[in-house]
Amino acid sequence: MNILISGAAGSGKSTVSREIIKVYDIPHISTGNMFRDAMRHETEVGLQAKSYIDRGMLVPDDIVVRMIKERLQQPDCQKGYLLDGFPRTLAQAVAFEDIAAEIKRPVELVLNLSVELDALIHRVVDRRVCENCKAIYNLEYMPPKIENTCDLCGSPLNHRSDDTLEQLVVRLKEYVFLTKPVLDYYMYKGLVKYVDATPAPDIVIASVLDILRSME
Ligand SMILES: [Zn+2]
Secondary structure, three states: OEEEEEEOOOOOHHHHHHHHHHHHOOOEEEHHHHHHHHHHOOOHHHHHHHHHHHOOOOOOHHHHHHHHHHHHOOHHHOOOEEEEOOOOOHHHHHHHHHHHHHOOOOOOEEEEEEOOHHHHHHHHHOEEEEOOOOOEEEOOOEOOOOOOEOOOOOOEEEOOOOOOHHHHHHHHHHHHHHHHHHHHHHHHOOOEEEEEOOOOHHHHHHHHHHHHHHOO
């Protein structure tokens, strides 16, 4: 199945993604890891992207779209793909439409994980990460047994600098201005399924798998 997944920071997107790729045997492709792969393999588009990244500039849409095209033609995409963080803008979505049709990998489903704002604020602002083993805690929902100490390895917990209310507002603004138009575009095509990602992860995963099964 050819799936796009979207959701604001703190929506549990990576947990849900891990489950989908396991059940459907498809690759999880984020633009971040795709850039790193293409640069490491020094593909033509990879090198072009690198020239922008090295100068601290955003990679232009046409290069991003060509890179996606290259990636989706790899053998591991035979059964489909789970694209994460792309298309990021309406322009990318429109360009991707033609590419996806050309390589016969049209988008079949757009999963949007939405979290109530209040819950989102608590998830992000109360999140703490073990500086050693990267285990994730939440002061309200999943506190460590000993204050500020990882249950698993005993290392100190960190409050990541982008897990603040100010940074959350910045990300939410970007979400509203960039992602919302992309969602509206796919909504118009009848491809969007909204999932309430406010409940516990296993409940969210169960509702996502229900949606996927209903489409088989
Ligand atoms: Zn730890």
